[in-house]
Amino acid sequence: xxxxxxxxxxxxxxxxxxxxxxxxxxxxxxxxxxxxxxxxxxxxxxxxxxxxxxxxxxxxxxxxxxxxxxxxxxxxxxxxxxxxxxxxxxxxxxxxxxxxxxxxxxxxxxxxxxxxxxxxxxxxxxxxxxxxxxxxxxxxxxxxxxxxxxxxxxxxxxxxxxxxxxxxxxxxxxxxxxxxxxxxxxxxxxxxxxxxxxxxxxxxxxxxxxxxxxxxxxxxxxxxxxxxxxxxxxxxxxxxxxxxxxxxxxxxxxxxxxxxxxxxxxxxxxxxxxxxxxxxxxxxxxxxxxxxxxxxxxxxxxxx
Ligand code: ATP
Numbered sequence: 001x002x003x004x005x006x007x008x009x010x011x012x013x014x015x016x017x018x019x020x021x022x023x024x025x026x027x028x029x030x031x032x033x034x035x036x037x038x039x040x041x042x043x044x045x046x047x048x049x050x051x052x053x054x055x056x057x058x059x060x061x062x063x064x065x066x067x068x069x070x071x072x073x074x075x076x077x078x079x080x081x082x083x084x085x086x087x088x089x090x091x092x093x094x095x096x097x098x099x100x101x102x103x104x105x106x107x108x109x110x111x112x113x114x115x116x117x118x119x120x121x122x123x124x125x126x127x128x129x130x131x132x133x134x135x136x137x138x139x140x141x142x143x144x145x146x147x148x149x150x151x152x153x154x155x156x157x158x159x160x161x162x163x164x165x166x167x168x169x170x171x172x173x174x175x176x177x178x179x180x181x182x183x184x185x186x187x188x189x190x191x192x193x194x195x196x197x198x199x200x201x202x203x204x205x206x207x208x209x210x211x212x213x214x215x216x217x218x219x220x221x222x223x224x225x226x227x228x229x230x231x232x233x234x235x236x237x238x239x240x241x242x243x244x245x246x247x248x249x250x251x252x253x254x255x256x257x258x259x260x261x262x263x264x265x266x267x268x269x270x271x272x273x274x275x276x277x278x279x280x281x282x283x284x285x286x287x288x289x290x291x292x293x294x295x296x297x298x299x300x301x302x303x304x
Pocket of ligand 1 (some may be wrong): 063088
């Protein structure tokens with residue numbers, strides 16, 4: 001219905017904005033089906049997920065022929081494990097996530113989920129399997145309950161509440177003027193960045209996907225909000241195969257594997273301690289972050 005009222009060129013722009021910024025793409029895409037650039041293979045089957053293991057095998061990709069963005073990327077995320085992607089801006093982290101969601105097809109190599117090449121499966125089944133917590137969540141102009149329930153349209157109110165509690169936003173919602181019926185979004189109550197992210201986490205908890213992709217917000221949150229969000233994220237990632245695009249290295253100390261990308265190439269890989277003792281790019285990034293933390297002490301931390 002929406003499509004009748006919205007000019008098509010606007011949809012195209014919107015689609016590209018989603019591709020670029022990885023904003024709520026899982027759900028918004030359903031509204032934009034006509035605009036998808038990637039077409040299912042004629043004999044595409046539904047992705048059958050048993051455990052959610054992810055494999056990139058020699059993946060090479062460019063947006064434009066004149067510049068290769070990812071070069072021979074190979075990694076394996078075992079079911080239930082967490083892998084973090086780090087690296088300088090423009091190194092290709094988000095591109096890996098976009099390829100996994102099949103916004104674009106690889107030029108060579110393969111992306112395999114539980115033994116199935118994602119080129120050969122229906123996109124709808126792929127996207128059902130993957131939950132996304134984007135950097136910046138766009139809320140619908142509707143009640144906060146609707147915004148959470150969007151993770152699973154047929155969820156009962158009781159399930160919505162359980163998810164909101166797990167995402168640590170239930171108490172906040174009860175303090176709103178109309179509780180779960182409070183209108184949010186551009187035309188309603190504006191939520192803070194941290195609150196919107198928790199709505200996205202609640203949505204994902206409700207969706208209960210096998211695979212979770214997290215695009216960590218670059219903007220700094222205050223220490224308490226950060227802690228709350230970290231514990232909510234831990235809930236959503238528990239026992240799910242998870243890939244995190246990390247900007248703050250402190251959040252990925254416990255990742256099962258960290259891939260360090262530079263200019264589309266994996267330059268280092270390993271666990272936090274291993275990478276620190278290598279004294280390479282990761283160790284440099286870590287030291288940089290420590291330094292900038294020391295330069296801007298938070299009031300709570302100064303009191304310690
Ligand atoms: P950041 O930390 O800044 O988000 P990133 O590591 O996630 O960076 P990507 O977004 O994957 O980097 O981008 C990798 C490279 O691909 C960049 O040089 C970027 O300019 C380029 N790029 C990204 N999207 C497109 C696009 N749609 N068309 C052409 N080039 C693109």
